[in-house]
Amino acid sequence: MMTLKDCINPLTLQGNPLSVAPMMDYTDRHFRYFMRQITRRTLLYTEMVTTAAIIHGDRPRLLGFSPEEKPVSLQLGGDDPQELAECVRIGTDFGYDEINLNVGCPSSRVQNGNFGACLMAQPDRVARAVEAMQQATHLPITVKHRIGIDDRDRYEDMANFVRVVSGAGCQRFTVHARKAWLQGLSPKENRDVPPLRYGDVYRLKQDFPHLFVEINGGVTTLAEVKAHLQLVDGVMIGRAAYDRPYLFAECDREIYGENTTPLTRHQVVEAMLPYIEYWLSQGLSLNKISRHLLLLFNGQPGSRVWKRYLSENTHVPGAGVEVILAALAQVPPPEMAGLTVSNI
Template identity: 70%
Template sequence: MFAHAVSYGLEVLYVLNSESTMMESTLVTSSFSQPLSVKRGNPLSVAPMMDRTDRHFRYLMRQITRKTLLYTEMVTIPAIINGDRSKLLDFSPEEHPLALQIGGDDPEKAAECARIAEDWGYDEINLNVGCPSDRVKSGNFGACLMAQPEKVAKVVEAMQNAVSLPITVKHRIGIDERDRYEDMSYFVRVVSDAGCQRFTVHARKAWLQGLSPKENRNVPPLRYQDVYRLKQEFPHLFVEINGGIKTLAEIKEHLHHLDAVMIGRAAYDNPNLFSSVDREIYGEDSSPPTMKEVVKAMFPYLDYWVNRGVKLNSMTRHLIHIFNGQPGAKAWRRYLTEKGCQPHAGAEVVEQALELLT
């Protein structure tokens, strides 16, 4: 299926190259050079977020940063095996470097998913051991698996044996009353012994009962020092931190202590945060794009998908926050919301909305 995924993206690539020199440079460089950086360990990533990090948002982010590691939304193992794989897994090659996050606890089926992901062209597979929702818990995956490190190790080992891709884990610092540093340290030791070398740590514990998923992202206090200690005690592992990080200055501060930083909601609510990271984090000799340039670069992409039956507002919902804090942002949001849902709406709606910015 890898050839399918690439050709699917290259059709978009051809359309975009014919209309946008700016996008051409972005697509060509990211399509083939980036997977190598993932294997060395990418210092910055955008977190997997349900109903956020779909292929259209990832494409938008790729107009802002060519280097940052992007993630899919979490996809469950049964969905990958039994569902519409094209709908769930397809992506365009400009989205590289790109990791697929999966959820599940069955080693044999996880290995099957890993083989599918490798064939599909992903650069990395990440196991979700951090989501605290009831639906996820009922399926025995997500944060509840922190209480079962040996089971997680078996899942990781099965995937490692099935593919050559990096297998990584995203987890919490703890769950419920099992939230001592020693509990997390034991979890990481067991799972790393199974072959996992990259751990993304959400620096909050999760309460599996009593808090909603949204509250679990904000209520438990951040414990950055626990993640720093983890890196000190496991210097051979690649340790990434996640949780409450909203500025470039904060990113740089964490990188003094750790290997990588993952940004979650701040990436969605303020994509402009990433406009200078290729230069400031990756050392690229490039000028940050303006958000107007980013939006204009999206025009061919929007029309491509509208012409194939995708509703404009399913893509422009990711653009709503891009001008937050700027004059005309409210008019921009209102226009996209009102006009983006109309039948046959295309990139011209976004172009007209740009004129409302001052």
């Protein structure tokens, strides 16, 4: 059985079957540390960070993370091969386990920078970028993309994209099983309006058996994860990971085969307290971390009072861990609520 040490080895990341999607404004370092109290094995991602931000910005703030977050992948947004290569070298030095190129974001701001989903129309450019990135590191370079964009949404278009980009050295493709409309739909609408086409992703795996193909889009339960894993190599979960983070409590055992007992929700909160105290001592506001904990008890007795208490009190100047403890005291523990870990 693989150990945690095995899991954070860059070579084994190619075989990591479960991940939490990179999500802007959500998957920051505090969310990732929180998720690590729930699952030790799932691959986590940063928010997308643009090459310009890394080259010209505050790198420790943008790229810093705790060792406990590993394995963690840095997602880059950009299209210039040399700039991407420079950022890959920087990300490697920061200690990331994998570098991912965003070819899936449809926002107008991203399009104006000529990166994200619009790059699916330029597979040769993506291939040049991937080649430059791969030459800059020993880490795996991976790509996250859509099944298509606008009217370029035939299976053959996606297959050609993967064929060209894999020829440059990319071996792992995470496919959001929806096309993206670059005009007329917001990023939020692009996550819901275009229909899911899982069959195209399954076919991609059949046609490229030597590549690691990961499916993304609409996955909300571990049962669905297991079903997808019969047909592809990996599953990425997005919004459900934020809306129901405790969904991942069973994944180390159910997906990775570990003989471990997950922390209860109460224990997860207690495990976060030293981390919260440290960041408060560094001048961080409590709500910068507590916002990620709001949905931990989603669907459980006491969830509403937990969310309300945190929402009303964590933004107050000087608020500390006593606010977290006071909120937790109002939530019945599992043994009182008649709950089990599997009741998620």
